[in-house]
Amino acid sequence: MGAASHFLEDEGIATTGISLVRNNTERMELPRFLWVPFELGRPFGAPHEPDFQRRVLRAALGLLERCDGTVILEDFPDDAPAGDDDGPAWSCPVSFVGAAADDGGLVGAVLAELRRLAPWQEMYAAQRGRSAPPASGLSHEQIVRGLSALAIGARDPSVATNLPLPEWVRLGCDDLRTWYMEAAQGRPGRATSLELRDWFWRETALARLIGASAVRLAGSEHPALHMFGRRAMVPRVYMNDLMPGVEPYI
Structure with missing residues (x-):
């Protein structure tokens, strides 16, 4: 417009x-x-x-x-209303362990996170009668291992797809993030979209893995991959935490 x-x-x-x-x-x-x-x-x-x-x-x-x-x-002079405070307060659906020591250890942390979140995602799907279909054609573990390979320096990880690297990374991250959001909403209590977004990007091992792989792509000599890593993977407001040293694209 x-x-x-x-x-x-x-x-x-x-x-x-x-x-x-x-x-x-x-x-x-x-x-x-x-x-x-x-x-x-x-x-x-x-x-x-x-x-x-x-x-x-x-x-x-x-x-x-x-x-x-x-x-x-x-x-516009006013902030948005805070929302309805009735009902139980929303809280993180699982308790997470501390950050993994290295990028390789993040694989285990993310896979464990997926297992802990699975009951809440299943509850969300049962309540709604549906779940968002995956767009990447990859399993969660394939996406996680592909991102981990990127994070530790692989230029073109071996992933079971014909999609170009930026495309499977984008769709794979979308698949996982959507699944996490469904799991978070399966828990009793009502969360605002900002609470859900902050929970995902500030508290999950998956967000750290996405950030680590984005840092590698942002350091690529290939212009398209460099720009993709800086612009498309981590929202700017979370880049200082997840992509330290990488300047946001302006």
Whole structure:
């Protein structure tokens, strides 16, 4: 929508939008946008909060009435509601051991983590009547061992797939992360998406393994692999912890 707004405005059609990344919107010099201080994927703040969501929508639409400049970037003043506190508090579904001493030891830590989380993931699937199908075509152990090989320096790990390395890594990480999120949601209690994301990236051995393999790819002389390691594997907010010494891509 951001880039398209320039073309629509040139045709005389007024546009407005919502931005979750202020720097990007500033650089694009978009005609009218409302920046909101919410987590990515939540442009209206929080689910099940219709009054608050209407406030955000009205603020964005209200920019259509403004004519005080060719570029208007307004800041929404409030954070998203914290959510419903009723019911049991959510907590981590398993207790994890400390960080493994080396990248090779992470394989055992992640496989043990998968075993401990399995009952919660099965409970989630039973409650919902479904589970997300894997996209990579690889088993969890194949993905874990492939990531471990990358983390200890293999340039092209032997993995049972015809997909190029960045593709199986991307899809494999998505498969595992989705499975972990299902397991976390199988536990009683309601967690916000931010709590789930922090739990995954700050507390799991899998996140450390993804970070270790991302560091190796970020150090690659191959431009595409280098960029993939820096941009696509670990969210920027967690890079200092999981990819120390690697500068985020800007």
